[in-house]
Amino acid sequence: MSTSYRVSKLIKSDKPLFVSLMSRAFAKDPFFMHLFGDSVLDRKARRRVSAFVSFMFDKSFLLYEEVWGCFENESLLGTYIVEKPYASKLQNMKGLLLIGRLIPLLFQISGQTLSLLNSYMKVTRSVAPPLTHHYLIMIAVKPENQGKGIGKVLLKHLLNSVNMDTKSHGVALDTENKENIKLYQKFGFTLSNETQIDNVPVYCMFYKK
Template sequence: MYEELTVFQKKHRDKATMMLSESFHSNPLFIYLFPDEKKRRKILENVYKGTVEIVAAVSDVYVTSDKVEGIFAVRRTDKAASYSVLCGAIMKTVLRSLLLIRDVPLIPFIRKAKKLAAVSAKMAVYKKQKPHLIIDMVAVDPACRGQKFMSRMIRAALKEADSKKTFCVLETETLENVRIYEHFGFQLSQKIEVIERQLTVYVLIYDPYDQTRHLFNID
């Protein structure tokens, strides 16, 4: 299923970090958390160094090739994370973040982060369902868009979902991405408005077997 992709390795980290920070620089979530454009770019470059390691501890991470035109992660909810690897990755990220605290007003940041808790609470409903796949950290280098790298990644995960007769969940913060994922067969399940007219999280499900039909249109 993932034969056309490359398993993420340490040698890919620097390219992946720069590509992720560039891809998500204009994402509404990060604009909301870090309004200052210059600080946001610096913060994302540092945060994604740790984020990739954290995600890799709980998911399988793939890149499109050694050139890292694209990257994404697939988490299987029935697969236990490596506790030691996860703790180590989190500690590294925390230490890196300490260097950036002076660049972010702490109290406003905490208030914003608390509002995001509503997303986690609403996402919890899927955890009660049968084991499924969660797609995360999907990004394609802006210079490589329109070359079917996104299709190669997403379709690989959907093949796994089909083979296991299960469903797939992902989140996005832009309507543009909603349209892209709908093209692959995803359906909009939840629309979570975090900040009116500023930040909305869209939850999409790929479920050709209608295992989650009763969950659709939850507000």
């Protein structure tokens, strides 16, 4: 593994790098394709994915979330968004500003898609263990850099942060790719629930400290 990898928190100017990486990495994700269409073949689907990922990045700066990236020199190779388990009153007030961020998104995606996204959030959060925990919202590696240990670097960084947080009991995540289950199990995650969102299988996992 290259010793030049570094993990650091993303800043607002990193948004174009984040959007490009996430959009490409999730192009064939089953739930993304169900929501937005095939972004590899369809230009409109590509715009919808980009708009959604852009919203997720902006949201992280308004809520109690962090975006971290794995860099080699100045190149972003992988990234993740994590929600922390507790929020201050200031963060809750900032959440009201999300309405302004939602408006551009609503011009790109349908009401039905937004409803499915809300259903996904409600279902996956409801099956998570009733413990104070982090939630891994998204994690991805640039397609041409997959298989080089970058995902492991990011997961180790996340779990180290979780283990150091005395108020957190672990971290939850969800994946629609069944082949990811074994990977996460190697890091101590267990499969806590299997469900479906509009006929798309979703596997809910939890890492307990």
